[in-house]
Amino acid sequence: MAKKTEATVEDKLRELYNLQLIDSRVDEIRNVRGELPLEVQDLEDEVEGLKTRMSKLDAHTEELSQKVKDKKNLIEESKTLIAKYSEQQKNVRNNREFNSLSKEIEFQELEIELAEKHIREFKAQIEQQKEVVDKSKERLADRSDHLKHKKSELSEILEETQKEENALLKMSEDHAASIEPRLIKAYTRIRTNVKNGLAVVPIERGASGGSYFTIPPQVQVEIASRKKIITDEHSGRILVDAALAQEQVEKMEKVFAKL
Template sequence: MAAVKDFSVEEKLTSLVRLQKVDCKLDEIQILKGELPIEVKDLEDEIEGLHARQTRVEEEINGMQEFINQKKEAIKEAEALVKKYEKQSENVKNNREFEAINKEVEMQSLEVKLCEKHIKDATEEIGEKAKQLEIAKKAVGIKEGNLSGKKGELEKIIGETEKEEKQYNKQAMEARSHVDERLLLSYDRIRKNYRNGLAVVPVERDSCGGCFHAIPPQKQSEIKLRKKVIVCENCGRILVDVDLNDSIEIK
């Protein structure tokens, strides 16, 4: 940026006008893209979240299925023990042994019922999870369809404007190289303050081209001399004369 010190105020103002006009062209391209870049990013984030949810539900279903399998094995073991105890009961020698075996049979029968209840509850929960999974899959399908459409629109616009955008960015960098850093900071700050992005405006009909505030004749004369950077007292925009503004065309 050291070289900018060699440029006169008029040259800096000329570069600022050129930069403003180039930035306006770039703004038009961004307006053409509209909210598409944000919408695409939002859809991508939503799809990522839905995929994560889908994976989580699938893992929960697998976990419950494993739980059911464990309970089924427990039922088999309990039923095998019941048969074993029932066979042993045929050879008992006294009431004490008979009661002990009956107690074991009763406990294993209760274990079977408890496992069956766990299986029933888990199966119902799997059914609910399966519904959630189906909803998530449908949502992903819809979102992916929307994303494909939005991406298609954005890619079409980018394809149509990419060459222009590169050229304008190149011109903007060139214009910036002719202006000192402090002035550029002011320019960028002013641009951010206004929705139309106008930081450099001509004096037209004795008024500021940005806010239409009246500019006194004496100040207009100073602006035409291009000896110093003058800003509008009302809106803070950088003011230039119409001749300078109209002499610069962006191709």
């Protein structure tokens, strides 16, 4: 019965370490991509923001241009009225009518002055907008080119790695399904909380892999016996002996080579 228990624990340790090797391989692939997907997303957001800004600027410029047209029309209307009132002044019967028409002419002249002032202001705004639009166009062209380059770069990496990553994720899922839920739960919790996602590590030079904390000799012997699952008291990682780790590394490298 003891022999059967020992084999069962050793099998669990091997499967856990296999799972770690698979998941670490996925991590390596994703590290190759690095921040590239986020860079692409940021660039896409920036390009979209620039397009939205330019659209608003174009709409505002169109609005200002329409205001210029409206003011020019108002000037023409005022000039027509001035001509009309000036003509009427020639046929007035008294000074009161003449003065009344003069006030109307004066009012229309003021309307023309105000409209011309507004036209100058609108045109100045249009020129300012054009400068902003030109700079935005340059920025948009630059960011669009950069986005195209980054997308191409990401596409190449994905093409090279996606097939392997998908195969590894399926392999990880299958391995996880063969391990009892309590161990998978512990493995996932440790992997989430420790550096580099290493939940199962071998003993290296008397310390747990990835740490400088020495494992007491008696504990190392117990780990090497493979009779129970032992965790590092400092990092919480599950520990395996170096020999078992090396055997599984060699085995899994052959599996990875076929992907």
